[in-house]
Amino acid sequence: MxxxxxxxxxxxxxxxxxxxxxxxxxxxxxxxxxxxxxxxxxxxxxxxxxxxxxxxxxxxxxxxxxxxxxxxxxxxxVQAPCPIYEQCGGCQLQHLAYDQQLQEKRDIVIQSLERHTKLKVDKLDIRPTIGMEDPWNYRNKSQFQVGQQKSGAIIAGLYGLDSHRLIPIQNCMVQHPLTNKVSEEVRKILEEFQIPIYDERKQKGIVRTIVTRAGFNSGEVQVVLITTQKEMPRKKLVMAEIQKRLPEVKSLVQNINGNKTSLIFGEKTIHLSGEEVIQETLGDLNFELSARAFFQLNPVQTVKLYDEVKKAAALTGKEKIADAYCGVGTIGLWLADGANEVRGMDTIEAAITDAQKNADRHGIKNATYVAGTAEHWLPQWVEEGWRPDVVVVDPPRTGCDRKLLDAIKKVKPKKFVYVSCNPSTLAKDIDYLSKDYKVEYLQPVDMFPHTAHVECVVLMSRVEK
Structure with missing residues (x-):
């Protein structure tokens, strides 16, 4: 056979x-x-x-x-409205009507559960995907690679689908208009001042990437130039020109990445001019965002996502919450007013500094943040007599570290709220916890319309043995 x-x-x-x-x-x-x-x-x-x-x-x-x-x-x-949709590869679903995208994303979650778990998926409460009223211009951050044509013209954009051909992008339909405007103007300035652009094949040149982040509510913009080295010809003139033409740019930063790598950021960041951070508001909370701080890319949907986390946690004011992979503290601070205490941890020290600043600036006294892994801190806190009632995680696409899931099993919080950006790793992690935690429901949220990505908020409760 x-x-x-x-x-x-x-x-x-x-x-x-x-x-x-x-x-x-x-x-x-x-x-x-x-x-x-x-x-x-x-x-x-x-x-x-x-x-x-x-x-x-x-x-x-x-x-x-x-x-x-x-x-x-x-x-x-439907007809995809973007003229370079089929070349760019940044979006995968513009040719599918938006309401149907939401249904298919729910199905992607179902497929992952069927493939990676032993659960009876048809018995699970998998809710309709929460979408956007206006699913365009939602991304607050762009990372455009730069390249130079034989004519000397500089282009900025994304690599084409399954290729290393740079597709120039001047007006991306899913980007916030400010990121489009600023990225294009910075590209022009680099071209006018004849700044050497990095050539990956020859491994020569200086500027690799233009990273632009816009505050939806503040209107502030941060520009990060990713370069192969600290020195850059006519650097002061370029900085002055950016500030002259783009008054909305409140923060100008250089990040140095001289490695042969697909990673955008290097380890060293230099503040060039303006503020070190820009401001962004979610609901009643204001956040300071440094160049490398993680922050959700769709602020409109982030409010809906975090409200779903709050709904899942169902706080009474008495709960102790552990916020793993806390980043700049967004989720923990969102929950703090309904909790007894929030403790967050992340391995990126700059994010922890931002998280604590964000808590202090809002006068939130019941939230503290520490650098390190959840698998280190959770058992230590339990040993010291502090046991969380709710653990919230928002891990990267690779999912939760197995050591963290083992720590959850040992610490035994009553509720485990999992915010996922990858249905496959979510399903694997759910399966690993399935003997100890029951899935109450899954709520898909569309954070990236017109792409195949789908986020999910999952409420799991401890199985009493």
């Missing part, structure tokens, strides 16, 4: 065209279908569509293809 299946799969070759019915969306926003029992991923195809596909990659367990022809179109297919 196995040999027969391998022979069937071997018949599919790169360049071959074949008909395919798309069954669902994959975790990266691509259409998923099955050809002779083998899964095929097709970017741009939508569930319910019948398409003719050309195989672009054939692997033992899966294949990839591109749409050659749509025989039967989805009723939810």
């Amino acid at each position: 196995k040999d027969k299946q391998q022979n069937t799969i071997a018949k599919l070759k790169v360049g071959q065209t074949f008909p395919l019915t798309i069954k669902r969306l994959g975790i990266n926003g691509e259409g998923v279908g099955y050809f002779k029992r083998q899964v095929v991923f097709v970017p741009g195809a939508l569930p319910g569509e019948e398409v003719v596909v050309e195989a672009t990659k054939v692997q033992p367990k899966f294949s990839e293809g591109k749409v050659k022809k749509i025989r039967k179109s989805s009723p939810f297919r």
Whole structure:
């Protein structure tokens, strides 16, 4: 039987065209279908569509293809409004009507649970995805790579889908208008002053990336120039020109990254002019954001996300809360008025400094922040007689560290509120905790419209044994 299946799969070759019915969306926003029992991923195809596909990659367990022809179109297919949508790769779902995006994102969460857990997924309370009223211009931060053409013209944008070709972007439809305006003007200034641009192949040049962050409510903008070295010709003139043309830029920073790496930021950051931070407001809270501080990229949806965290925690004023991966303290401070005490921890010391400043500036006396891992602090606090009733986590895409989950099992908080940006790692972590914690419900939240990303707030409660 196995040999027969391998022979069937071997018949599919790169360049071959074949008909395919798309069954669902994959975790990266691509259409998923099955050809002779083998899964095929097709970017741009939508569930319910019948398409003719050309195989672009054939692997033992899966294949990839591109749409050659749509025989039967989805009723939810729309014309993507962005002129460079198919080149850029920053968005994956502009060709899908927004209301249907929300339904498909809920399905992506369901698929991850089915694939990575032993739970009876059809019995779980998985709620409709919370979307945006206006799903455009929502990103408060852009990170545009810069490159130089043979003519000397400087371009700034993102690398194309599955390529290392830089796609120039002057007006991204999901970016806040201020980040578009400022990034484009900084690009022009670098070009006018003939600043050497980093060439990755030759590993020569200075400026690598323009990072722009805008405060939705404050209107303040921070610009970070990522460079390969501290020295930059005509640096003072460039700084002065930015301040002259862009009065909304309140903070100008240089970050040095001379390594051959795909990481944007290096370790050393230099404050050039203006303030070291910009201000941003969420609800009644005002936050100071330094260049490397993590802050949610969609402030409008962040308020909805954090309100869902508060709803899940269902605080009475008596609870002790541990806020793991706390960043600049946003979630913990959001919950502080309903809790007895909040203690947050993060491995990035600059974020902890910002978190404590944010608590102090708001006169929040019941929130304290420490540098280090949750797996270190949680057991120590319990030993000292402080046991959290609620643990909140908002980890990176890799999910929670296994040591943290083990610490949760030992510390035994009554509630565990998990804020996830990756359904696959969320499902794996839920499965690991499933003997000790029961899933009460999952609430997907659309933080990044027109992309395949989906966030989720999950309430888990301790299983009494």
